[in-house]
Amino acid sequence: MTSVLVQKLWGTLLWTGSINRIRQHVNHFSHNIASEEHRIYDEPYVIFQNWLVAAQKQAPQVRPRLACMATVDKAGEPVTRLTSIEEVSARGITFFTTLGSRQAGEISANPHVSLHFNWAPLMRSVRIAGSAHQLTEEQALDQFRRYPRHVQMYITHGPRYAAADWQSRSGVFARILQRLNVWLGKTPEEIPMPSNWGGYILTPSIFEFGMLSGQKAGRTRVTFRRCLEMPRGSRAGSVQAERQDWIYDSCEEN
Template sequence: MSSVLVQKVWSTLWSAGSISRFRLHVSHVSHQVNHVASEEQRIYDEPYVIFQNWLIAAQREAPQVRPRLACMATVDKSGEPVTRLTSIEEVSANGITFFTTLGSRQAGEISANPHVSLHFNWAPLMRSVRIAGSAHQLTEEQALDQFRRYPRHVQMCITHGPRYAAADWQSRSGLFARIVQRLNTWLGKHPEEIQMPPNWGGYLLTPSLFEFGMLSGQKAGRTRVRFRRCLEMPRGTRVGNIQAERQDWVYDSCEEN
């Protein structure tokens, strides 16, 4: 990667506070410093960390766009792309989790073809993120753990549908219902636990591509920074072979007018 391109990647992403020690790495690559910096000094954040930071910023600055809602693309049996809106849950080094009804069309397409992509569009921030990879079903224990984290009205919606959940919410939001709830709490009585439906489950998307898009103004061009997972080498073996540090990602940047 040229020093000019490295500088573009740095200037583009540093405003989000995402690549924490990138400047030292750039200096090391551009000027080929003779002394070897410590491994801790040379490590930069992986793309999922950049995505986490952008997601946090979007939730803080533009919650009205529902930042966790993504356009998911799958492939049907005839090879045609299919899109729908999906809400994600956890973002970690392992991947991105989302949940759905296992008997749904979405689940069937993922089971037949695990290649999936997500597209997040945060227009007020002039940012977008595209993530592509393979999705694999989570265990029943993992799905149950997430189900227990949902508020009661969300559990009711998953189990019985939105109309039943709305009726249950209204029945519990009245003055008399709140008094009964206070008394039950004081007496140590808890609401009946809602059982997770047997057809409810989740998936883990393991990314192979992150693409970050940014607009700096109405007349400015669009900048894209793309991270692709390097599959030729096992994770952790790249140091000493090419100038890409410990992470198994290769990255580039481009500008579109």
């Protein structure tokens, strides 16, 4: 993993905040090393991974993986709905849906997608925008097999059938039977993945991180934009990611 200096962000924080707020911002966006001139900042997807892990530990009640997704319909109007994400990596962010759904149809017609995460208890938010493309059937099946059985039943047969199946397997005799099957080496019947179920990967072009330092403090917003117009490493003051260069912008809002 590689990254370069983001000196402008550090200078902005020195000018606008107190020493305590500076330390808070540094903890959010950087790795501490010997001197201020050589502070190295994580790539934006790594920052998002760290924030997501923190939200899952500190505020699980807000369902941190649940995002407001915005797509564009045929008339060019924005459409929003709640979507749960799965994997976050240097390649992008994956999410899954019914391929015949309105959401899938809008993505197929216009791949520009935006995700917004709001973690109010932590006073943090993240906006991620980019292009979404469908995953292969093998990738979708791999994710489907990772889900617990009751989630697979929900995807395949709907909530009522999944609830009934869960109740039938949660009783005392059902648990005894399950243990006997395990002891005898019998595995549960495999649930086939529906043919109309699949996934997408969002390749980000923008990461926007927002946070509040307190009730009376201003809001800090740091935006990373993927640079496609210049060769990698040729733009000063960028964050060099594994695949693309990222340029940054930061501001303090009252």
